[in-house]
Amino acid sequence: xxxxxxxxxxxxxxxxxxxxxxxxxxxxxxxxxxxxxxxxxxxxxxxxxxxxxxxxxxxxxxxxxxxxxxxxxxxxxxxxxxxxxxxxxxxxxxxxxxxxxxxxxxxxxxxxxxxxxxxxxxxxxxxxxxxxxxxxxxxxxxxxxxxxxxxxxxxxxxxxxxxxxxxxxxxxxxxxxxxxxxxxxxxxxxxxxxxxxxxxxxxxxxxxxxxxxxxxxxxxxxxxxxxxxxxxxxxxxxxxxxxxxxxxxxxxxxxxxxxxxxxxxxxxxxxxxxxxxxxxxxxxxxxxxxxxxxxxxxxxxxxxxxxxxxxxxxxxxxxxxxxxxxxxxxxxxxxxxxxxxxxxxxxxxxxxxxxxxxxxxxxxxxxxxxxxxxxxxxxxxxxxxxxxxxxxxxxxxxxxxxxxxxxxxxxxxxxxxxxxxxxxxxxxxxxxxxxxxxxxxxxxxxxxxxxxxxxxxxxxxxxxxxxxxxxxxxxxxxx
Amino acid sequence: xxxxxxxxxxxxxxxxxxxxxxxxxxxxxxxxxxxxxxxxxxxxxxxxxxxxxxxxxxxxxxxxxxxxxxxxxxxxxxxxxxxxxxxxxxxxxxxxxxxx
Numbered sequence: 001x002x003x004x005x006x007x008x009x010x011x012x013x014x015x016x017x018x019x020x021x022x023x024x025x026x027x028x029x030x031x032x033x034x035x036x037x038x039x040x041x042x043x044x045x046x047x048x049x050x051x052x053x054x055x056x057x058x059x060x061x062x063x064x065x066x067x068x069x070x071x072x073x074x075x076x077x078x079x080x081x082x083x084x085x086x087x088x089x090x091x092x093x094x095x096x097x098x099x100x101x102x103x104x105x106x107x108x109x110x111x112x113x114x115x116x117x118x119x120x121x122x123x124x125x126x127x128x129x130x131x132x133x134x135x136x137x138x139x140x141x142x143x144x145x146x147x148x149x150x151x152x153x154x155x156x157x158x159x160x161x162x163x164x165x166x167x168x169x170x171x172x173x174x175x176x177x178x179x180x181x182x183x184x185x186x187x188x189x190x191x192x193x194x195x196x197x198x199x200x201x202x203x204x205x206x207x208x209x210x211x212x213x214x215x216x217x218x219x220x221x222x223x224x225x226x227x228x229x230x231x232x233x234x235x236x237x238x239x240x241x242x243x244x245x246x247x248x249x250x251x252x253x254x255x256x257x258x259x260x261x262x263x264x265x266x267x268x269x270x271x272x273x274x275x276x277x278x279x280x281x282x283x284x285x286x287x288x289x290x291x292x293x294x295x296x297x298x299x300x301x302x303x304x305x306x307x308x309x310x311x312x313x314x315x316x317x318x319x320x321x322x323x324x325x326x327x328x329x330x331x332x333x334x335x336x337x338x339x340x341x342x343x344x345x346x347x348x349x350x351x352x353x354x355x356x357x358x359x360x361x362x363x364x365x366x367x368x369x370x371x372x373x374x375x376x377x378x379x380x381x382x383x384x385x386x387x388x389x390x391x392x393x394x395x396x397x398x399x400x401x402x403x404x405x406x407x408x409x410x411x412x413x414x415x416x417x418x419x420x421x422x423x424x425x426x427x428x429x430x431x432x433x434x435x436x437x438x439x440x441x442x443x444x445x446x447x448x449x450x451x452x453x454x455x456x457x458x459x460x461x462x463x464x465x466x467x468x469x470x471x472x473x474x475x476x477x478x479x
Numbered sequence: 480x481x482x483x484x485x486x487x488x489x490x491x492x493x494x495x496x497x498x499x500x501x502x503x504x505x506x507x508x509x510x511x512x513x514x515x516x517x518x519x520x521x522x523x524x525x526x527x528x529x530x531x532x533x534x535x536x537x538x539x540x541x542x543x544x545x546x547x548x549x550x551x552x553x554x555x556x557x558x559x560x561x562x563x564x565x566x567x568x569x570x571x572x573x574x575x576x577x578x579x
Contacts, residue, residue: 346497
């Protein structure tokens with residue numbers, strides 16, 4: 001049994017009858033039993049559903065007909081994404097036993113393409129965090145260094161792929177929550193443009209920022225996952241009508257001559273020296289591949305974190321108002337309706353969530369709305385403009401994904417603002433709505449993974465994937 | 480100081496959050512620090528900037544026409560009620576609403 005499966009590898013092995021889908025599921029559950037207690041990456045497993053799907057795939061293999069793109073691929077789903085019949089907790093006590101009555105569109109599409117869902121992955125509570133230390137169900141450990149964080153909020157989704165406990169996974173990205181854990185765990189991780197993938201079934205954190213996206217061991221698998229989940233969904237009015245290109249065909253296109261912008265603002269203070277060296281080596285690879293590297297300015301970069309933490313928390317305070325103990329989730333007893341709301345929310349939410357609800361409510365409240373929320377919306381326009389202007393000069397933008405490699409558990413939990421600053425390179429793209437990928441770019445001292453981030457223009461996922469794929473093929477992961 | 484204890488109490492009331500005295504003080508301090516940081520947005524002149532209320536433009540998201548308002552059956556009521564902390568089908572039961 002191969003140690004390192006890819007989506008294509010699984011499909012080919014099934015077609016060649018080297019392994020059955022059922023055997024593969026068994027193998028992955030064995031690995032999970034062995035390693036998950038240490039990593040705490042999975043919160044729930046779905047063996048009934050997994051084996052039922054595997055049997056369907058095996059029956060299809062037996063007919064000799066061509067297999068769908070994700071046939072038999074063991075996949076993990078972040079626990080903020082609705083899965084019918086399988087608990088979906090959002091890493092929170094307040095949804096401790098919540099079982100959605102429907103599947104998210106992205107999950108439906110993966111299964112329709114033959115994917116086998118193994119289980120739900122741990123994450124920061126309601127996707128709020130950069131280290132997976134905000135989960136009510138305990139932190140996730142980084143498989144590359146188990147005394148360190150995997151990143152967040154999709155820490156579980158990144159860890160399971162890095163540890164070989166799933167071939168690929170779905171995560172969500174609001175301010176960096178797919179890309180940053182991808183970088184810290186040493187795997188490929190992508191968010192498409194806002195609106196590229198339906199948010200139907202994604203339990204909302206910040207509705208103008210949330211995106212579902214794939215994590216995998218290689219860029220081709222990312223392209224395959226994107227291919228399957230992207231596209232208009234009438235259940236999500238913010239999903240785009242723009243057609244989905246053939247990403248799997250696009251990624252092999254040559255990148256020679258493409259112009260890559262290096263924004264000065266992303267290479268200033270605050271970057272770990274080890275990260276700086278690896279990214280510099282990564283830039284050399286693109287030079288060797290024949291790309292033109294161009295210095296650019298993105299003058300509003302330094303305002304992105306402040307903007308993000310106004311808008312995201314404001315939207316969160318609205319989206320989390322629904323957790324009141326009435327229709328689903330946990331209820332704490334109260335002698336009146338309002339007392340029940342207060343006690344349920346006070347005890348059901350963790351500290352980071354409560355902090356953000358307080359901040360978000362404050363910036364929206366009478367007397368402060370103009371100074372904070374409206375101001376934030378205006379600065380967001382300026383940040384989006386930085387990207388639009390950059391893309392008149394370059395085809396893609398290259399930055400580090402994270403200013404630091406995986407930090408130790410507990411290292412940043414005392415000071416929320418310190419934790420927020422871990423997102424400095426990722427939130428910009430979130431605010432602007434553009435697509436971004438993180439690809440492995442070496443390991444500091446041979447141990448701590450570094451991620452290189454590429455932003456593309458809105459709906460420029462194909463270009464982003466081309467550049468990422470070429471980097472991977474040129475062995476960028478070994479710089 | 481950008482945010483007072485009274486501010487946090489008022490906001491916690493608006494957001495229906497029961498906070499302990501410790502939580503009140505901790506959040507006040509932390510949010511104060513965050514608001515201080517957020518103050519840097521004042522460095523920017525945004526008097527002629529439109530707020531970014533939508534991420535995508537109309538032609539990127541809207542279909543040409545609105546959809547027809549057609550009723551389709553949704554058979555999930557039973558499953559949904561099963562999730563409730565205190566269901567009495569077809570209702571969600573809650574504590575008595577008491578006048579404030």
